[in-house]
Amino acid sequence: MEVRPLTDSYGGYRARLLEELRQHGISDIAVLRAFANTPRHRFVPEAFGRRAYENVALPIGNGQTISQPSTQGRYLEALELKGKERVLEVGTGSGYQAALLSHLVGQVVSLERLPMLAAQARRTLASIGADETVTVLVGDGSLGWAPLAPYDAILVAAAAPAIPAPLTRQLADDGGRLVIPLQRGEVQELYRVIKQGGELSEECLGEAQFVPLKGKHGFPTDST
Numbered sequence: 001m002e003v004r005p006l007t008d009s010y011g012g013y014r015a016r017l018l019e020e021l022r023q024h025g026i027s028d029i030a031v032l033r034a035f036a037n038t039p040r041h042r043f044v045p046e047a048f049g050r051r052a053y054e055n056v057a058l059p060i061g062n063g064q065t066i067s068q069p070s071t072q073g074r075y076l077e078a079l080e081l082k083g084k085e086r087v088l089e090v091g092t093g094s095g096y097q098a099a100l101l102s103h104l105v106g107q108v109v110s111l112e113r114l115p116m117l118a119a120q121a122r123r124t125l126a127s128i129g130a131d132e133t134v135t136v137l138v139g140d141g142s143l144g145w146a147p148l149a150p151y152d153a154i155l156v157a158a159a160a161p162a163i164p165a166p167l168t169r170q171l172a173d174d175g176g177r178l179v180i181p182l183q184r185g186e187v188q189e190l191y192r193v194i195k196q197g198g199e200l201s202e203e204c205l206g207e208a209q210f211v212p213l214k215g216k217h218g219f220p221t222d223s224t
């Protein structure tokens with residue numbers, strides 16, 4: 001999307017966040033630029049506005065959170081984005097990660113299970129002009145969104161018990177990347193799956209901590 005210069009009073013906070021992201025090993029210039037150009041304070045409740053640029057997860061209502069920025073930066077780097085991709089995001093939440101993606105790719109399709117969160121995310125994304133790149137849809141994220149497949153990259157912002165088959169089917173077959181946390185027993189780990197020639201390869205990227213993915217290929221919707 002076309003980047004609107006940020007003229008709010010949070011520039012110093014964003015600068016400190018960028019420095020903290022670098023300290024956490026985030027080095028991709030495009031990813032850092034996306035954080036610099038995205039007003040995170042617009043995606044959290046007003047009461048948390050001054051904490052918006054701390055490297056912490058914050059509540060956004062409906063039992064959901066906006067993830068820790070360093071976690072999101074790690075996610076985005078793992079996708080190895082080049083700038084023109086079509087990306088599926090599972091778990092819109094506040095819309096902040098979709099806004100970050102809008103600076104990095106050509107098209108973002110974002111799926112949210114909760115209609116109220118989806119509606120709020122649409123409003124916030126529209127207010128910063130990201131709706132030109134991001135489409136927010138309501139649905140079971142574990143099923144993906146087949147009408148717009150294939151996707152060059154898929155990012156899942158919730159932990160699944162196993163890699164959902166619909167998501168791997170919707171990956172592009174020429175190096176499509178899926179980044180997803182998996183919950184196995186008490187342990188969560190982040191995985192990158194690459195699809196090439198119909199074959200899938202998996203790589204563990206380390207420990208993770210996310211809310212559970214709810215849906216047909218996730219955990220039951222009444223599960224905590």
